Amino acid sequence: MKSGHQHPFLGGLPLIVRKSLRQHLLSTVITIVSVALAAGLMMAVFAIDSQTYKAFTGGPMGFDAVLGARGSQLQLVLNSIFHLETSPGNIPWQLYTTIKEDPRVELAIPYALGDNYRGYRMVGTVEEILTRFEYQPGQKFSLQPGGRIFDSSRREAVIGSFVAQKTGLGLNSRFKPYHGLVFNEEDQHGEEFLVVGVLEPTNTPADRVIWIPIEGIFRMGGHVLRGSGTDYQAQSGQEIPDEHKEVSSVMLKFKNPQAGFALDQTINKQGKVATLAWPLGSVMAELFQKLGWVSRVLSLVACLVVLVVAGSVLASIYNTMNERRREFAILRALGARKRTVFSAIVLEAATISALGALLGFVIYALILAFAAAIIRNQTGVVLNLLALHPVHLFAPLGIILIGALAGIVPAFKAYATDVASNLSPHS
Amino acid sequence: MPILEIRNLQKSFRSPEGGNHVILDIPEFCLEAGHQAALEGSSGSGKTTLLNLIAGILLPDQGEIRIASRNIAPMSESDRDRWRALHIGYVFQTFNLLQGYTALENVLLGMMFGSGVDLSFAKELLHRVGLSDRMNYRPGQLSVGQQQRVALARAVANHPQLVLADEPTGNLDRQQAQTALGLLRDICRENGAALLLVSHDPHVLNQFEERHSLDSLNCAAQGGGEE
Numbered sequence: 324m325k326s327g328h329q330h331p332f333l334g335g336l337p338l339i340v341r342k343s344l345r346q347h348l349l350s351t352v353i354t355i356v357s358v359a360l361a362a363g364l365m366m367a368v369f370a371i372d373s374q375t376y377k378a379f380t381g382g383p384m385g386f387d388a389v390l391g392a393r394g395s396q397l398q399l400v401l402n403s404i405f406h407l408e409t410s411p412g413n414i415p416w417q418l419y420t421t422i423k424e425d426p427r428v429e430l431a432i433p434y435a436l437g438d439n440y441r442g443y444r445m446v447g448t449v450e451e452i453l454t455r456f457e458y459q460p461g462q463k464f465s466l467q468p469g470g471r472i473f474d475s476s477r478r479e480a481v482i483g484s485f486v487a488q489k490t491g492l493g494l495n496s497r498f499k500p501y502h503g504l505v506f507n508e509e510d511q512h513g514e515e516f517l518v519v520g521v522l523e524p525t526n527t528p529a530d531r532v533i534w535i536p537i538e539g540i541f542r543m544g545g546h547v548l549r550g551s552g553t554d555y556q557a558q559s560g561q562e563i564p565d566e567h568k569e570v571s572s573v574m575l576k577f578k579n580p581q582a583g584f585a586l587d588q589t590i591n592k593q594g595k596v597a598t599l600a601w602p603l604g605s606v607m608a609e610l611f612q613k614l615g616w617v618s619r620v621l622s623l624v625a626c627l628v629v630l631v632v633a634g635s636v637l638a639s640i641y642n643t644m645n646e647r648r649r650e651f652a653i654l655r656a657l658g659a660r661k662r663t664v665f666s667a668i669v670l671e672a673a674t675i676s677a678l679g680a681l682l683g684f685v686i687y688a689l690i691l692a693f694a695a696a697i698i699r700n701q702t703g704v705v706l707n708l709l710a711l712h713p714v715h716l717f718a719p720l721g722i723i724l725i726g727a728l729a730g731i732v733p734a735f736k737a738y739a740t741d742v743a744s745n746l747s748p749h750s
Numbered sequence: 751m752p753i754l755e756i757r758n759l760q761k762s763f764r765s766p767e768g769g770n771h772v773i774l775d776i777p778e779f780c781l782e783a784g785h786q787a788a789l790e791g792s793s794g795s796g797k798t799t800l801l802n803l804i805a806g807i808l809l810p811d812q813g814e815i816r817i818a819s820r821n822i823a824p825m826s827e828s829d830r831d832r833w834r835a836l837h838i839g840y841v842f843q844t845f846n847l848l849q850g851y852t853a854l855e856n857v858l859l860g861m862m863f864g865s866g867v868d869l870s871f872a873k874e875l876l877h878r879v880g881l882s883d884r885m886n887y888r889p890g891q892l893s894v895g896q897q898q899r900v901a902l903a904r905a906v907a908n909h910p911q912l913v914l915a916d917e918p919t920g921n922l923d924r925q926q927a928q929t930a931l932g933l934l935r936d937i938c939r940e941n942g943a944a945l946l947l948v949s950h951d952p953h954v955l956n957q958f959e960e961r962h963s964l965d966s967l968n969c970a971a972q973g974g975g976e977e
Contacts, residue, residue: 335862338855346850653846656807657904658835658863660828742807743799747844 335659339667340674347643351675354632354639358679361632362722363686365625369714370687371694371706372618378704379405380607385458385527387583388601390414390422390431390590391572396600397610403434403572404603405528405702406444409504410436414597415550416568422575427582430455433570435540440498442506443486445533447540450475453520456574458527469494470520475536481520485530485703492518502545512544528703541568575599629722632679636672637729644736651737652745661738668734669727676726680719752816753783753912753944754804759813760970761799773799775970776813779962783818783911786935786945788955791964795971797948800964801914804946805838806830818911835864839905839943841934843917845897847889853900854885857907864908875903878940879933895926902934906941913938915947919954931957 344351384404391399392412401408416433423431435447453464453472466472466481473479482492492498496518502510516535524530541548542557548567549555555567577583583601590599600606611618651664688708695706756779762772773796781787791797802808804815806822807830814821817837822830834840839860847856857872876885879899881892889897898918905913918934919927931954938945948964949955965971 335859338851338859338862342848342850342855649846650848653848654859654863655831656805656834656840656842656846657860658831658908660831660863662828663863743802746807746842746846 335654335663336667336670339654340671343643343647343667343671344674347639350639350642354636354675355679355682357632357635358676358722358726359682359686361625361628362680362683362718363690365629365718365722366683366687366712366714367690367694368618368621368625369718370691370710370712372621373712373714374706374710375698375704376608376611378706380604380611384603385456385576386574386603387577387580388575388586388599388603389572390418390575390597390599393596393598396598396606399572399598399600400603400606401610402436403574403600405704406446406532407528407702410571411598413549413569413571414573416565416570417550418597419570419573420565422573422586425582425586427578427585428575429578430574430576432456432574433537434572434574435537435569436504436571437540437546438500438502438512438543439504439506440486440492440500440533441490443483443490443531443533444504445480445500445535445540447535447537449537452534452574453481456576458525458529462525464525464529465523466520467494467523470522473519473534473536475538477536478514478516478539479519479536480516480539481522481534482518483522483530483532483534483703484524485699486533487521492521494518494521500543502543514539514543526705531703537570538563629725632722633676633725633729636675636726637732639675640668640672640730641733641736644733647737648740648745651740652742655740655742656746664740665734665738668737669730672730672733673723673727676723676729677719679726680722683719683722684715751783752780753785753818754779754781754946755814755816755819756780756804757814757816759803759815760811761796761803761808762811772970774803774810774968776800776967777969779967781912781944781946784939784942784944785960786938786958787947787960787962788958789946789948789962789964789967790950790955791948792950795964796968797950797964798916801840801916801946801948804912805840805914806834831863835860836908837911839908839910839913841898841901841905841913841915841918843920845889845894845901845921847897847900847904849889852886852888853881853892853896853903856889856900857904860904860907868907872903872907875907875937876900878937879903894921895930898922898926898930899933902930902937906937906943909941910943913943913945915945917949917951918947919949919951924953927951927954 389399389403392414394411398408398411402410419433422428432448432452438445450472457463473481487493497515499515500512501507502512541563547554547556548569550569551566557563586599587601590597654664691708695708699705756776759774759776761774762770765771803810810823815823822833853876854872857875858867861867879902881896881899884892884896919930922930955961
């Protein structure tokens with residue numbers, strides 16, 4: 324006759340929990356949403372921290388080192404790799420030609436900065452950036468259909484995909500640059516550039532750059548070259564003598580890692596003219612170490628939020644204990660053991676936490692998408708929304724555990740409910 | 751063969767003044783298996799306390815309570831809970847149905863702590879008490895008479911050997927009380943369960959061949975009870 328036997332202890336628990344959650348639906352939903360916010364926040368803080376670290380220290384930089392003016396290596400990297408910050412100064416053209424000829428150097432590409440178009444940097448450089456440079460192993464910049472590489476002797480530009488998307492520039496568009504690295508509408512140059520190519524997205528800071536021939540920067544109206552130590556302004560139709568030329572930085576790719584050690588010795592430790600930022604990952608890692616306290620504070624705040632939410636799980640269940648004393652007494656009178664009632668409350672707290680943690684993934688995705696959009700807008704660095712991190716496992720598990728622990732306090736109250744005195748209704 | 755045997759049972763409560771108030775002192779009581787007995791007692795005479803002791807919800811200060819020859823007094827609380835779930839059905843004056851649960855779930859819940867869920871038997875019981883079309887109703891959606899019928903079905907859901915009924919008709923009008931009482935007795939008979947019903951309602955008590963007066967069983971009632 325028996326059709327569906329269940330374990331007498333476990334059988335009733337899911338039903339009791341489900342009924343209780345339904346009976347206190349409003350407080351259950353509010354608590355689940357609070358847990359979800361805490362879970363999402365915690366996962367987002369840890370995941371964004373980890374992903375930005377990876378993106379800025381080990382992401383697709385494509386170069387091994389940056390040679391620039393004497394000063395901060397970090398500033399050099401931020402300026403030349405991530406196209407952020409100001410340039411620490413210029414170095415003579417001769418340094419570029421010298422290092423380019425160095426047998427240890429596989430690729431040397433000069434960058435000359437100084438102008439922007441609506442906040443997007445114009446980088447004066449050579450064709451090799453588009454023909455030889457690999458922003459990821461085996462991956463060179465590629466042009467969208469119809470585009471071509473700029474002609475070094477013309478005022479032509481190849482623009483990154485993000486620039487095209489944000490400024491509306493496209494193939495055959497013409498634009499006039501603005502002076503400086505910060506967009507100032509009143510400071511526009513008279514020279515007009517023609518867009519001859521739009522790059523396919525690379526998901527790197529290069530997407531935010533307008534590439535033009537280096538001569539374009541040299542010859543921009545009002546630009547003064549001080550490569551020889553004296554002021555020189557390029558004249559139309561006249562070749563610029565090399566001694567007057569200067570560049571903001573030289574991007575370097577070495578033939579082997581030993582070259583980095585050797586050049587570091589020669590340029591940074593023995594020389595006084597320039598700075599070699601190398602290795603790039605370590606330079607950026609230093610920045611993250613300096614800013615490590617920020618992520619530690621954020622992590623701490625996220626953990627505290629989880630604890631606060633654990634408190635709210637406790638409070639939401641504890642507040643129902645008085646009205647549920649009769650329910651527990653009835654359950655006990657029906658044969659439920661004390662530990663069954665205790666387990667039901669702990670399971671209820673764990674269920675609220677688990678549902679919250681599950682919903683937390685949605686909150687996490689929203690926060691991450693928002694943060695990724697901001698980071699991409701500001702730096703061009705793209706975070707991988709689907710990248711897994713241990714926090715995706717440990718945060719939900721930890722929250723469920725903490726939630727279950729929070730349920731222990733009300734569970735003890737339920738455990739201690741006196742059956743006989745609570746079987747009659749209380750007015 | 752007796753299903754319930756009580757010997758030298760004593761139960762006292764601490765009074766607000768600090769003294770020990772003996773509420774029950776029953777030298778002997780027994781109920782044969784399958785029999786139905788009514789226990790008469792005035793309000794405050796310790797009827798509910800006695801049923802709670804028999805159900806293992808309360809522990810006696812001394813004495814034996816044997817159900818199916820097994821003394822439940824020395825059992826641990828957990829064992830008494832299990833024993834109660836498996837061997838005893840309980841019907842309360844206030845029905846004590848769980849409000850968030852449907853009629854069917856209330857019956858099933860009783861089974862969950864006992865021998866296990868038997869959906870078809872739970873439905874059969876609700877059908878037997880005339881609630882086939884109300885199985886998915888919550889107590890608040892049922893009349894008091896219907897609620898008491900759900901409570902009856904729940905009380906016998908685990909095939910108990912003994913059903914305790916504490917003023918089961920106390921909240922019902924005369925007609926509903928008569929129906930519920932008849933149903934309770936029939937359903938116990940059909941399931942082979944003995945019935946011990948406590949009441950102070952003469953109309954209910956008169957329907958039982960076997961009647962006991964708690965006041966005469968209980969020495970504490972005769973002697974004042976203060977220790």
